[in-house]
Amino acid sequence: xxxxxxxxxQTARFAxxxxxxxxxxxxxxxxxxLLLSGLVLLxxxxxxxxxxxxxxxxxxxxxxxxNLIRQIHHIAAIILALEVVYHIVRIIVLLVRRKLPGDLLPxxxxxxxxxxxxxxxxxxxxxxxKFGRYNFEQKVTYWFVFFSIAIMGISGFIIWFxxxxxxxxxxxxxxASKLAHSTESMVLAIFIIIWHxxxxxIERMNLSMxxxxxxxxxxxxxxxxxxxxxxxGETSSSAQTGEEK
Amino acid sequence: MTxxxxxxxxxxxxVAGAFVLLFSLSFVSPVTAHPPAxxxxxxxxxxxxxxxxxxxxxxxxxxxLYVAQxxxxxxxxxxxxxxxxxxxxxxxxxxxxxxxxxxKRELSLAYYQxxxxxxxxxxxxxxxxxxxxxxxxxxxNAPVCTDxxxxxxVQSPNQPRSxxxxxxxxxxxxxxxxxKQSVHGAALMKDENTDVxxxxxxxxxxxxQDPRTNQFRVAEPELCAGCHADPKLMGKYGLSADVYSIYxxxxxxxxxxxxxxxxxxxWHDSAVCADCHGVHDIRSTDDAASKVNPANLLSTCQKxxxxxxxxxxxxxxxxxxxxxxxxxxxxxxxxFYSSFAPFVLWxxxxxxxxxxxxxxxxxxxxxxx
Numbered sequence: 001x002x003x004x005x006x007x008x009x010q011t012a013r014f015a016x017x018x019x020x021x022x023x024x025x026x027x028x029x030x031x032x033x034l035l036l037s038g039l040v041l042l043x044x045x046x047x048x049x050x051x052x053x054x055x056x057x058x059x060x061x062x063x064x065x066x067n068l069i070r071q072i073h074h075i076a077a078i079i080l081a082l083e084v085v086y087h088i089v090r091i092i093v094l095l096v097r098r099k100l101p102g103d104l105l106p107x108x109x110x111x112x113x114x115x116x117x118x119x120x121x122x123x124x125x126x127x128x129x130k131f132g133r134y135n136f137e138q139k140v141t142y143w144f145v146f147f148s149i150a151i152m153g154i155s156g157f158i159i160w161f162x163x164x165x166x167x168x169x170x171x172x173x174x175x176a177s178k179l180a181h182s183t184e185s186m187v188l189a190i191f192i193i194i195w196h197x198x199x200x201x202i203e204r205m206n207l208s209m210x211x212x213x214x215x216x217x218x219x220x221x222x223x224x225x226x227x228x229x230x231x232x233g234e235t236s237s238s239a240q241t242g243e244e245k
Numbered sequence: 246m247t248x249x250x251x252x253x254x255x256x257x258x259x260v261a262g263a264f265v266l267l268f269s270l271s272f273v274s275p276v277t278a279h280p281p282a283x284x285x286x287x288x289x290x291x292x293x294x295x296x297x298x299x300x301x302x303x304x305x306x307x308x309x310l311y312v313a314q315x316x317x318x319x320x321x322x323x324x325x326x327x328x329x330x331x332x333x334x335x336x337x338x339x340x341x342x343x344x345x346x347x348x349k350r351e352l353s354l355a356y357y358q359x360x361x362x363x364x365x366x367x368x369x370x371x372x373x374x375x376x377x378x379x380x381x382x383x384x385x386n387a388p389v390c391t392d393x394x395x396x397x398x399v400q401s402p403n404q405p406r407s408x409x410x411x412x413x414x415x416x417x418x419x420x421x422x423x424x425k426q427s428v429h430g431a432a433l434m435k436d437e438n439t440d441v442x443x444x445x446x447x448x449x450x451x452x453x454q455d456p457r458t459n460q461f462r463v464a465e466p467e468l469c470a471g472c473h474a475d476p477k478l479m480g481k482y483g484l485s486a487d488v489y490s491i492y493x494x495x496x497x498x499x500x501x502x503x504x505x506x507x508x509x510x511x512w513h514d515s516a517v518c519a520d521c522h523g524v525h526d527i528r529s530t531d532d533a534a535s536k537v538n539p540a541n542l543l544s545t546c547q548k549x550x551x552x553x554x555x556x557x558x559x560x561x562x563x564x565x566x567x568x569x570x571x572x573x574x575x576x577x578x579x580x581f582y583s584s585f586a587p588f589v590l591w592x593x594x595x596x597x598x599x600x601x602x603x604x605x606x607x608x609x610x611x612x613x614x
Contacts, residue, residue: 051503060503063511121599123606162560163553171559176574178496183582187589194593203600 019213020230026090031209033083034145040076042189044069049182077156084149103133106143110136130224141196148188155181285328290314304348316398332359332396350385356396357389364390370451378455388416407433409443417444424525428532440478459512463505466492469518488564492518495562514549521545 023031047056047069060066094100113136116129134142155177158165162174200206204222208214219227290312292298298310317323322331333356335342346352361368371377371390380387393412394402403409410433414421421444424430432438447468448454454461470489472478479486492498500515519527521537528535536545542558550557562572569576 051499057503057507061507063504063508063513066503118599121596121603123603163550163557166556166560167554169556170574171556171561172572172574174560175562175572176578179575179582180578183578183586187582187586190586190590191593194590194597198597198600203604 018216020216020219020227021212022208022214023212025212028209028212030083030087033079037076037080037083041073041080042185044073044076045185048073049185074160077153077160080149081153084153104139104142106136106139110139131222131226132229133223133226135222137195137199141199144191144195145188148184148191151184152181152188155184285330286317286323289329290317300344302344302346302348302352306349308349308352312397320395320397320399321401322399331362332356334359353391354385354389357391360390367451373452374449375453375455403443406437406439406443409445413444420525427523427525427527428529429527430525440472440481442472458510460509462517463501463509463513465517465519466498466501467505485564487566491562491564491566516549520548 047053047059050056051060060069091100109132113129113131116125117136119125120128158169158173158177159181166174200209204218206214206218214223216227219230293310293312294314296311299307300310302308330336344352346355368390376387376389380389391399392415394400402412410421410424410430421430424444425434429441432441433443445453448456466489473484474486474489476486493502497515497517500513501517504511504513504515523536528538530537532538533540535541539558542561543553543555546553546557546561562575565571567575567579
């Protein structure tokens with residue numbers, strides 16, 4: 001959600017193709033940590049959830065292996081938790097400095113966009129709606145992952161330290177957390193695999209989260225409003241090094 | 246003419262008589278036709294029926310040689326014609342060969358081996374038992390066939406059913422006493438209940454295994470499930486037959502099933518039935534003395550979770566299906582995900598399929614133009 005944007009013209013590599021900075025290095029690192037820790041959590045969580053599967057049993061071939069895989073899961077959980085803390089602290093810092101861009105906040109425009117997109121997909125409309133910096137699909141992705149991590153994080157720590165948590169919480173939260181942790185993980189995995197992977201790898205190969213940049217064509221096609229805004233800003237003040245909003 | 250008529254009549258009389266005789270034979274069963282030869286029994290008891298008959302063994306023990314007619318009459322063997330010499334096969338004449346045993350126990354240990362002649366299956370099984378291992382280790386008092394079944398008075402071992410427990414009590418008196426106080430034992434002692442387990446139900450009959458091993462522990466839930474997962478049997482007593490299937494999905498149960506499948510010989514910490522409910526002292530949950538009575542549950546949990554606080558027992562779903570009354574948190578989480586999970590799945594699938602269709606159509610249209 002943080003975002004300093006350097007002058008797009010400075011990032012251009014080729015005269016014929018301008019590149020726009022989409023994600024800062026800081027954001028790309030955050031995504032990389034999220035991706036890696038999440039993957040480790042999924043891969044070490046699955047054999048624990050589906051222990052009766054023969055593949056899980058091959059992996060968990062000795063009691064020591066079970067402990068090892070739990071430890072890896074816990075270490076990855078701590079790394080992800082630290083990343084979440086960093087992310088939230090960063091939001092607060094930007095908020096205090098009044099530099100937090102609001103691009104990711106859901107608006108009524110997103111609901112209208114979603115309606116128009118649905119009409120387009122059902123052949124009731126000729127063109128895709130024009131999107132801003134983050135379209136409603138990307139906002140859904142961010143907030144879905146955000147709340148999933150909140151659920152999994154809280155429930156995960158409860159089932160990691162059940163005795164400590166039940167000192168002040170009712171005991172019923174422990175089996176409830178176990179069910180929530182286990183089910184939410186599958187819901188999130190399904191969401192990422194179908195929704196996110198389709199949008200960034202199949203619909204188009206969008207590696208901006210790793211390179212940080214998108215081409216002018218992509219800006220025009222997928223973030224037309226943002227493109228118009230940037231180009232309009234350039235013409236009005238040609239030397240803008242724009243802090244966002 | 247008359248003589249010829251008379252001779253003919255005589256002939257038919259003989260034929261009819263022979264026929265009646267043959268026909269009557271078919272009413273007589275072979276058993277009554279050949280009553281058991283009890284001669285040796287009578288013959289032996291002519292001396293061994295004397296109550297004062299005894300001898301002193303080299304150990305100084307006095308061995309009574311008296312055999313009560315009453316014991317013989319009630320034994321399972323005598324009634325089917327199995328006589329003294331079937332077991333005392335080293336004695337075939339009088340005077341008998343000299344007794345070479347030093348003491349009474351030595352004599353018992355020598356004689357029980359003749360059981361194998363007829364009961365070879367159970368005899369072989371018992372050789373694999375905890376008792377046989379104890380004997381191998383040098384315990385002369387480890388039970389042999391006759392210690393449980395008796396010798397001259399050998400009878401059906403489960404008539405009445407409580408006799409089984411009484412038999413074990415000869416050595417394991419304290420455990421049987423505890424068992425009699427349990428919900429199972431009390432029902433057995435009250436009216437010879439045929440549904441409750443007796444010692445042999447759980448421990449086996451002839452090949453009784455050591456119940457203290459890790460293998461026994463890890464297989465123990467299945468042992469209880471033998472009855473407690475049977476809806477018909479549990480319905481009779483108003484008990485839930487879901488306890489085992491719910492346990493198997495629990496934290497404890499999953500762990501135990503993995504250990505059972507993969508590492509049955511390795512100790513595991515996850516609770517099996519007996520860890521919470523007790524072993525020989527299992528009581529009804531409503532019983533104030535039950536380890537799992539709500540009043541005692543926390544201290545039972547604390548055996549493994551020592552720092553657990555009073556809220557902890559709420560974490561236990563108590564072998565019950567998820568319900569609003571008993572497990573409200575679990576109930577709401579399940580309610581939420583039972584609609585949320587399929588909604589996310591189908592929303593993602595439908596949206597992405599619509600996008601794929603639209604994108605393909607657009608591409609084809611572009612190519613056509």
